[in-house]
Structures are given as structure tokens and as C-alpha cells.
């Protein structure tokens with residue numbers, strides 16, 4: 152497998168040697184549609200879950216309207232097929248009659264054509280990562296654990312929301328030792344409905360790749376940021392529009408990833424502290440709506456599917472899980488950006 156991230160446009164520690172002290176590795180996950188098994192690291196694949204362990208549920212929803220996971224996947228499959236077809240003579244998308252009827256139904260119901268029966272809602276398996284596959288994961292693992300599993304309730308507005316996460320699904324992080332799961336659950340429960348199709352992941356295999364990141368500028372001393380700004384202006388004056396930007400090209404990689412640095416491009420920096428002990432938390436997982444943006448060109452790869460997982464969060468943003476470096480047992484916090 153070749154490394155999907157292109158060579159960095161330049162080594163930012165040459166003009167700014169002091170940035171070396173701020174460098175962190177991150178593992179870009181590079182999800183790609185595939186058929187992961189419960190033994191694999193994946194987004195949207197089956198979790199390696201013990202048959203005798205209760206599947207987590209959310210009790211906060213009554214007869215809530217939504218879209219079934221199956222319909223969410225079918226909807227996206229239809230869209231992919233329709234976009235791959237030649238357009239009609241008048242230039243519109245060439246839906247079959249059955250597809251058009253389904254699209255009309257979805258539009259009539261605001262994409263929420265199905266309903267839950269009112270009981271506890273099983274959480275949805277979102278992703279799982281083995282430390283053997285993801286280099287930056289082991290640093291976060293509690294002693295003896297080597298598998299991180301991420302589940303979510305595919306609705307927002309939960310009673311325990313904190314202000315950071317109120318526009319995102321409620322998440323559950325589960326650490327375990329993979330070798331302990333000797334009798335895995337064969338069929339994983341799913342919620343009857345999700346709030347929106349973009350909360351239901353497509354099964355994706357991963358191509359983990361470790362890269363180096365530098366902090367979002369708000370984390371850096373003001374005088375260093377001022378010098379980076381002046382350096383950017385100077386570079387732009389000399390080589391024009393192709394000059395790389397610290398923020399978009401040199402500091403933080405886009406897409407799903409483990410570890411590294413967290414971007415605060417929508418709100419400016421809000422430091423995240425542990426509710427249990429007050430320690431500043433570190434970003435463990437970034438769930439991203441897009442793998443790459445035009446504005447983040449240096450990180451490539453091109454061409455790449457922009458939303459391979461089908462997941463879109465917030466205003467097409469990033470939803471990050473922060474954990475406590477002092478004690479991995481302290482509750483994680485989510486933050487939308």
C-alpha cells in the first residue's frame with residue numbers, strides 16, 4: 152500500500168525550529184468502502200463484541216421518527232448508481248420510476264419516513280480500531296486494552312449533552328482486549344431508525360497512515376503566530392498563490408484520524424477540560440464529514456472519495472472525542488467543529 156498523503160510542501164520546522172517541540176503524530180485512517188469483518192479495524196463494519204455482553208441502548212427516545220439504517224444505505228446506493236448513469240436528454244438525473252417514488256417519499260417525510268416502536272434504542276456501531284493497525288492508538292489505550300470500539304445513538308439532543316456536543320450524536324467509547332472475545336456476537340443489533348441517513352456509516356476498510364501535525368494557531372504563542380503570518384505574507388509575495396498556508400497545508404490533516412491536533416476553525420480555540428479531574432483533554436478520534444477539501448489541497452490524496460463513510464456531522468464539520476490523559480477511565484467529551 153502506498154502512503155496516500157503527498158509529500159509536505161515544505162518542512163515548517165526549517166523556518167520555525169521551535170515548532171518541532173509542538174509536533175504530534177496522528178494516524179489518518181483513510182476509510183474506503185469495503186467489506187470489513189469483526190476482526191478488522193473499520194468504520195461502519197461489525198464490532199468484535201462478546202455474545203454474553205449486553206448491547207448498549209439509549210432510553211431517551213419514544214416513538215421517534217427517522218430513517219431505518221437499511222433505507223439509509225439503500226438511499227445512498229441509489230444516489231451512487233444514478234450519478235454513475237448518463238443523464239436524461241434534458242440534463243437531469245436518470246432515476247427509474249421506483250427510485251423516483253422512493254426519493255419522493257423521502258422528500259415528503261423530510262428523510263424521516265420510518266418510526267421506532269418506543270422501546271430502548273440499540274446504539275449503532277460506528278467504528279472499531281485495533282492498536283496493531285493504528286500506530287497512534289496505543290498511547291491512549293488503558294493498560295491491557297488493544298481495541299477501541301465507538302458506538303453512537305444516531306440522534307442528537309440528549310439529557311447529558313454538554314455545550315460542545317449538543318449538535319452531535321451521543322457517543323460511547325468501549326476499550327477491550329480483542330483476545331478476550333472468544334465467543335463473538337454473530338448479528339449486531341441496530342437501532343430501528345436514525346435521525347438522518349448521514350448518521351449511518353457505510354462499511355469501510357482503513358488504510359492507516361501516520362503523519363506529523365502541528366497545532367492550530369490559537370494554541371501557539373502570539374509572537375510565534377505573528378511571525379508565521381509575516382512569513383506567509385512574504386512567501387505569497389515571492390511565489391504567489393501557490394504558497395502554502397500554515398493552517399490549510401502544513402498544520403492539521405483533514406479527515407478521520409486518531410490522535411494528533413484538533414482544529415478550531417469554526418469557533419476559535421475552546422480548551423477542553425476533564426469533568427472528573429480538570430486536566431486538559433487530548434483529541435483521540437476525529438470523525439470528519441469530508442476527507443479533503445479544496446482548501447486543504449496539500450493533504451490530498453486526489454482523486455479520493457470525499458465522503459467514503461457517508462457520515463456527515465454538524466454543518467459538514469468534524470466531531471471529535473477528547474479523552475483525559477491523566478486517567479483513561481474518566482468520561483470522554485465530544486466537541487463539534
Ligand SMILES: [Zn+2]
Pocket residue numbers: 209210211212272304305306309321
Ligand atoms: Zn439517544
Ligand SMILES: [Zn+2]
Pocket residue numbers: 425426427428429430475476477478481
Ligand atoms: Zn480526568
